[in-house]
Amino acid sequence: MSDVLTGTTGTAGTATGAIRFRGWNEVPPQFRPPLPPRHFVGRDAELAGIRAGGVTVLSGPGGVGKTALALKWLQERRSGDQLYVDLATQDLDQLLRAFRLTGVDADDRPAVFRSLVIRRQFTLLLDNVDSADQVTRLLPASGTVLVTSRVKLNLPQSQEIDVEPLADDGRIGQLLDRSYVELPERQARLYRLCAWQPGTFGVPAAAAIAGESDCDVEDALDDLVEKSLLTEVGDDAFRFHDLVRAHARTKRYQ
Template sequence: MREVLAARAAGGIRGRGDVPPRFRPPLPPRHFVGRDTELARIRAGVTVLHGPGGVGKTALALEWLREKGSGDQLCVDLAAHDLGRVLRAFGLRTEPEDEQAVFRALVARRQFTLLLDNAASAEQVTPLLPASGTVLVTSRSRLDLPQAREIAVGPLPDDERLGPLLDRSYVELPERQARLYRLCAWEPDAFGVPVAAAIAGEPECDVEDALDDLVEKALLTEVGDDAFRFHELVRAHARAKRYQ
């Protein structure tokens, strides 16, 4: 009965195409390269893209949506948005215990192509999956969802396109991020915020935000809790910039 009521509630949303701006997928990075194999493996249905933080899972999902996605597209960052906030953006209010059912009904009725970003576990994702349609999920862990195609996303390969890509990404960095990029590349292994702050001579809070920006731009990889590491190819690029 609850599923029936949820479906009726979702039927009262605003007209097709009226996706709230903050839940529309952003454009992928302008300089997206090097993921042809992974792009070709994504299919209709449920696909999980899993790999370390900063490796480019979200960028890959957004590029697929741009190239091959169809219809209305809905993007939910599971690390930042609760379902109640998503539903309220569509003019829907329901009891907390009904939110998952109403969300599934909303996605199914509107036939959204759905991106669930930053999933923590299979238990978080499973109650949100509609009975049919296309869903992309990004996660740092393999989720082992029975109905999903799981694609491991590793570091960018070493090919002739990577150097120009890194150059373009680097010149767009704000000065603090660019300076950290150059300085921290001389750390031989993983490093934390205190080490980066000591290297840069800046407050930890400022450095932490800048490191997070480098992770978002796939110039740095987050490993474990509050630790970061350069891919060897990126490290070599960053070290070279110190002398230019």
């Protein structure tokens, strides 16, 4: 196992092996943290409460802003390499393969992962964790780890931060207004109409509300996601953050 990690044997030990391992020092793009929302607001206390060196679990209801908070902290910290794993859509085998750690037995994968994180001194974000069992074996013995979860995890030697809904002190509305006025009319209309859709909705539902084709609506929804006005929560499923939905509803009758 350690040979796999250090890359000292097999193809990695040969001259051509060095070329084959050229990607070794790069974090594969799908495991780099995405940027936080462009118009990030508030969360000063939570940002200050996350400490470097240790495990911090950000827990709170869906859509409250856990991932955004974690990504903002990573962006502000800007130190060293950062590794992002979305456990809702990515698994350990995919990650190890992306780092060219192939052929690792399933039982050994958590240990190989921990060694990788420690060796590279990654700051680690484990996003969308369902249960403590899912991550306990992934936690490295040292370094900084952020975990987001909708449930309390009670991980050993971790601090847990409850992420509460953002209180709108007026700033959020102003920021949303700024994004809203820049929207082309089709997107603006979709933004207003879909806000009356409760919970998560798909492209067909949005198309029916707007009276447009799935294809046109899909592009417009993607645009809203890009502008952080809408959240994509899986394959072609979308949801508004509560504050954004409230903002969009105020635009309905204007």
